[in-house]
Amino acid sequence: MVCTADLKQSPQKIKKLLKRFFVIFGIMFIGWWIVPLGLNYAQDTESAHTTAILDVEPQIAVQVLDPAVNVTNPGIGEFDVTVRFSVQANIKQVNMFVQATNFYFEGDPHGQEIEPIHLVTSTGVEIDPAGATPVEGGNTASYVGDGDPIGTYPSRKTDTISFHSNDDHTFNHSVAVTVRWNQDDPVKTAGQYRANVKLACAVEPAEH
Numbered sequence: 746m747v748c749t750a751d752l753k754q755s756p757q758k759i760k761k762l763l764k765r766f767f768v769i770f771g772i773m774f775i776g777w778w779i780v781p782l783g784l785n786y787a788q789d790t791e792s793a794h795t796t797a798i799l800d801v802e803p804q805i806a807v808q809v810l811d812p813a814v815n816v817t818n819p820g821i822g823e824f825d826v827t828v829r830f831s832v833q834a835n836i837k838q839v840n841m842f843v844q845a846t847n848f849y850f851e852g853d854p855h856g857q858e859i860e861p862i863h864l865v866t867s868t869g870v871e872i873d874p875a876g877a878t879p880v881e882g883g884n885t886a887s888y889v890g891d892g893d894p895i896g897t898y899p900s901r902k903t904d905t906i907s908f909h910s911n912d913d914h915t916f917n918h919s920v921a922v923t924v925r926w927n928q929d930d931p932v933k934t935a936g937q938y939r940a941n942v943k944l945a946c947a948v949e950p951a952e953h
Contacts, residue, residue, distance in 0.1 A: 803948040805834040810919060819928055823865055827923045830944045832874065834916040839877075840907045840947045843870045844892035844900040845924045848938035854898050859934050864888075865925040870903050872944075876918040880907040895941040905947075920944060 810829040832839060846854070848862035866888040873884055884906060892902030910916040922944055 852939035
């Protein structure tokens, strides 16, 4: 009886064991696929990048190296005065022109009694940067007309000359400006005469 009862129950036990086996096998089978997929997903990454662009605009600075130039008595006739400037720019090419005035007695351009010592406009102005050369032509700028007043002094201005620096990427040079006047009065009133010389520089806007 006992043995018979055991034999009747054994097929059911076998079925239960088989069910458990298939359930466990199924879980293992599914896990075998899911785990690698999960690992692959963690390893696969996407990325993107962008570029930041900074535009540095051209800049220029001009300073006078000779705040005042003392001219000894030139006598009768034409005489030259050289004034030195410093020009610094963050590009290679700089455009320059000059404004200059007559010599006025005691620095008074409105004085009527004493004739000023006049500019010589026929010869132009020599602009000579150390370490830079004209883009084309020479370095003598011709007078082209009236310029803006320098202080209270009426001025004459020259045309513009473009200079190309011999440096790699910048312009950093001293510039000698030579202007000519004519003292044609043999009995010129003694005293102090003053004139102004201005160097104007410009750079071209950056191309974007």
